[in-house]
Amino acid sequence: MTVLTLNLYHQRFVPFRHPSTMNAIAPLCRHTLRSSTRLPQARQLQRASLLTSRPRHPQPASRPTSFPTRHYSSNTDNMSFSNTDTGNKPADPYTATNIQDPGLKEKVEDLVNFVSRCKFCMMTTETPNGLLASRCMALAAKEGHGVDYIFHANSESGKTDDLAAHKSVNLGFLNNSGEWASISGTASVETDREKVHQYYSPALKAWVGDLGDGKHDGGPDDPRIVVIKVTSKTAQYAVSRRTAIGGAIEVAKGVLTGEAAQVNKLRHLDEQELQTARS
Incomplete structure (x- = not known):
């Protein structure tokens, strides 16, 4: 069975x-x-029994669904946007190691010399519909003891429409060594023929052309040729403090030790300093 x-x-x-x-x-x-x-x-x-006797863990505080409006600062000790807490250690070691604040004369001279060597920059404007647009521009001249900048332009190009809607611009200079300058300011389109004659270059004819009507000939009296003047409000730049070999050694040392490489002179000029430089 x-x-x-x-x-x-x-x-x-x-x-x-x-x-x-x-x-x-x-x-x-x-x-x-x-x-x-x-x-x-x-x-x-x-x-x-376990559920009733188990210690209750505190509930985490609710997190904001979005970050509050913040304003950026050049001072790394008072950054208004942060994603972590590094205690008493600098959160941005590169800036802390390379930032410099020498006398105004030295800061302005180094900026002017760097911009003059670069010659070309990217000019960023805001389009009428709120987008940002950048284009390469050749520096024609400097004013205000070197802190304001002159460019040629065709009055019928898009950049003049941008500046008619929004005056704020940024100029970005960069060379093949990684040195750079970022200059923010306001731009004005100047059509005064005396101003155009002052900065005119025959090479402009290659860019605006001769339309053969006796008026739009690419000469200094061609109404299409205008001058854009950028009045600087702030400037930040970084120029090398070492040779190329010295910089490479410093970077290699940083990789091995974890210490930020001290390779640049990182400087900032505010609006008041730039106004003083013009006077």
Whole structure:
């Protein structure tokens, strides 16, 4: 006769093929069945006990869904946007290591010399529909002791439409050594022929062309040729403090030691300093 016994490990019935042992195992089966029916109840009681006795962890504070409006500062100790906390260590080691604030004369001279060597820059304007647009511009001249900048332009090009809608511009200078300058200011489009004659270059004819009508000939009296003057409000720049080999050694040392490379003279000129430089 075959009976079913309860496998205690897997909680399932399996055939048992020894009839002579039925009487011996019957009490065990009955005990096991009673225990198995009580097991879910015991587990539920135990789980409820754990839930009530388990210490409650404080709920994390709700996080803002967006960052508040912030204003950037050139001072790394007072940055208004932060994604972490570095304690008493500088969060921006490059800036902390390379920032300099020498006398105004030195700061202005180094900026003027760098801009003069670069010659070309990217002028960024805001389009009438609010987008940013950049184009390469050749520096024609400097005014205000070197801190204001003159460019030639075609009055019928898109940049003059941008400046008619928004006066703010940025000039970005960069050379192949990684030195750079970022100058923010306001631009004006000057059509005065005396001003145009002052800065006119015959090379402009290659850019505006001669339309053959005796008026739009690419000469100094061509009404399409205008001057854009950028009056600087702030300037930031970085020029090398070492030779190319010295800079490479400093960078390699930084990779090995984890210390920020001291390779540039990082400087800032505010609006008041630029106004003083003009006087």
